[in-house]
Amino acid sequence: MASLFKRIKLKLLNLIPLFLLFFIALDGSSVIDFKFFSINIHFILVYFWVLKQPRTLGYGYIFISGIITDVVFGLPIGISALTLLIIAAIATYVRLVSVNISLVTDWLSFIPALIIANFIYFTSLFFLNYSVDYLYLLKNSMFTFISYPVLWLFFNALISLGMGKLHA
Amino acid sequence: METSREDIGIAIRSAFLSKETKQKFSLLALILLSVVLLFIETIEVKPLNYLRSFLKDSIYRGSIVVSLPSKVFKSVMLSVENHMDIYKQNIELRKKKALLEEKIIDPSFLILENEQLRKLLVDQEISSNNIISSRVMIDKQSPYLNSFVINGGRNKKIKNGMVALDGKYFVGRIVDVNFFSSRVLLITDLNSRIPVVIEPKGYHAIMAGNGTPNPILEYLPKNHNIKAGNKVFTSGKEGIFSPGIPIGKIKMVSEKIFLSLFSDINQITFININLENIKKQKK
Numbered sequence: 001m002a003s004l005f006k007r008i009k010l011k012l013l014n015l016i017p018l019f020l021l022f023f024i025a026l027d028g029s030s031v032i033d034f035k036f037f038s039i040n041i042h043f044i045l046v047y048f049w050v051l052k053q054p055r056t057l058g059y060g061y062i063f064i065s066g067i068i069t070d071v072v073f074g075l076p077i078g079i080s081a082l083t084l085l086i087i088a089a090i091a092t093y094v095r096l097v098s099v100n101i102s103l104v105t106d107w108l109s110f111i112p113a114l115i116i117a118n119f120i121y122f123t124s125l126f127f128l129n130y131s132v133d134y135l136y137l138l139k140n141s142m143f144t145f146i147s148y149p150v151l152w153l154f155f156n157a158l159i160s161l162g163m164g165k166l167h168a
Numbered sequence: 169m170e171t172s173r174e175d176i177g178i179a180i181r182s183a184f185l186s187k188e189t190k191q192k193f194s195l196l197a198l199i200l201l202s203v204v205l206l207f208i209e210t211i212e213v214k215p216l217n218y219l220r221s222f223l224k225d226s227i228y229r230g231s232i233v234v235s236l237p238s239k240v241f242k243s244v245m246l247s248v249e250n251h252m253d254i255y256k257q258n259i260e261l262r263k264k265k266a267l268l269e270e271k272i273i274d275p276s277f278l279i280l281e282n283e284q285l286r287k288l289l290v291d292q293e294i295s296s297n298n299i300i301s302s303r304v305m306i307d308k309q310s311p312y313l314n315s316f317v318i319n320g321g322r323n324k325k326i327k328n329g330m331v332a333l334d335g336k337y338f339v340g341r342i343v344d345v346n347f348f349s350s351r352v353l354l355i356t357d358l359n360s361r362i363p364v365v366i367e368p369k370g371y372h373a374i375m376a377g378n379g380t381p382n383p384i385l386e387y388l389p390k391n392h393n394i395k396a397g398n399k400v401f402t403s404g405k406e407g408i409f410s411p412g413i414p415i416g417k418i419k420m421v422s423e424k425i426f427l428s429l430f431s432d433i434n435q436i437t438f439i440n441i442n443l444e445n446i447k448k449q450k451k
Contacts, residue, residue, distance in 0.1 A: 023234060026227070026230050026231045026234035026235070027231070027234050027235045027238055028231065028235065028306065029238070058193075059193050059194075059195055059198050060193050060198070062198075063193075063198045063201070063202065066202070067205075068227055068230075068231075071223065071224050071227040071228070072227065072228075072231050072306065073313055074313045074315045074317075074343075074344065074351050075313060076206055076209040077205050077206070077208075077209050077220070077223075078201075078202040078203070078204075078205030078206040078208075078209060079202075079206060081198070081201075081202040081205070082199060082202035082203065082206065085195060085198050085199045085202060086199070088195060089195050089199070092195065093180060097175070097176070124206060128206070128209070128210070130313075130358075130359065131358035131359050132358075133358060133379055136379065
């Protein structure tokens with residue numbers, strides 16, 4: 001019986017990233033703007049979980065959450081899905097080539113991921129005749145990068161609660 | 169050197185092409201699908217539009233349910249904030265009351281203002297039958313698109329380009345219509361450009377959204393003498409909107425001209441849609 005409860009608890013814990021992924025997409029809170037701060041938690045969420053535990057976030061789910069984000073924000077359908085998948089691709093690549101994973105290596109490898117994803121995002125918007133606020137892009141990228149360690153610690157705390165043991 | 173290059177190639181190939189355990193799709197396939205969807209977005213065909221409308225309507229409904237807790241939280245925070253502000257509001261109201269009392273004593277200002285407004289509104293035909301009201305369903309404004317989703321679409325005869333009003337104030341226009349929902353592009357959005365007229369001299373200009381609550385005015389005549397507090401209305405020059413719809417008043421910040429909107433865009437619950445302009449075009 002205790003083992004059953006433990007399994008259910010682990011299953012629920014493993015569903016948290018997926019729940020968060022769809023919640024922020026449907027709630028429209030994938031980009032949090034608070035006065036001067038602007039953080040793209042969608043990017044951090046996808047990057048972290050694809051890097052650390054790819055089994056918890058399937059690429060298909062990431063694609064669907066991107067489509068939902070586009071509809072909720074009124075952006076051309078496919079644009080967020082494309083950028084999130086690029087983030088996932090870079091995270092997969094980093095996972096395949098790294099041996100020792102630490103906060104610093106994760107954090108530094110997040111820089112090219114952000115640059116490439118934002119470049120694709122804004123190039124697509126530019127070609128689809130959407131006005132782009134470059135200053136906002138810079139601000140958003142900077143704060144997303146700065147806030148990565150905070151969410152890294154939070155997600156790592158989730159993992160230490162026992163996530164991933166179910167797959168092991 | 170060659171080995172490391174091969175390693176990178178292998179890593180890229182396996183990242184993009186191989187399906188890992190529990191992954192049903194490869195990354196490359198999904199990336200290509202996203203690009204195809206982006207291309208499809210530029211195609212305007214009726215069946216595709218119906219499909220898009222169905223998808224958007226369904227996602228909007230889901231979004232309303234999911235964002236309910238955050239909406240409740242936001243409204244609770246707002247009411248707490250309002251409650252805390254009561255003392256401040258009381259002082260401001262006292263000042264306003266004193267000002268109004270002064271103005272009542274001297275009605276000539278109001279008479280003059282009334283005459284100027286009448287001149288601007290002379291072409292406007294307002295009919296309550298042509299205005300429909302819709303509730304704002306989703307007001308999550310993306311950093312790249314300041315817009316609302318309202319609960320009226322083709323079912324309420326809403327069409328692209330129609331005027332969106334908050335009470336009687338201009339706040340945006342319809343840019344995307346689904347079966348049961350529509351998207352209103354707000355005047356604060358980067359993509360918004362509206363021809364306006366500034367009283368009392370009647371200068372024409374283009375009001376451009378800049379992503380902040382205070383849009384800017386472009387293409388003003390060189391030797392204008394616009395002052396803070398001058399009122400701004402739609403000019404109706406483009407032939408889509410009616411002329412004389414109030415938008416806001418001039419706000420000067422270090423000699424730069426901004427617009428302070430009459431409507432508080434963050435507090436809108438209902439939007440009025442003016443069906444009139446499209447009807448006029450049909451005639």
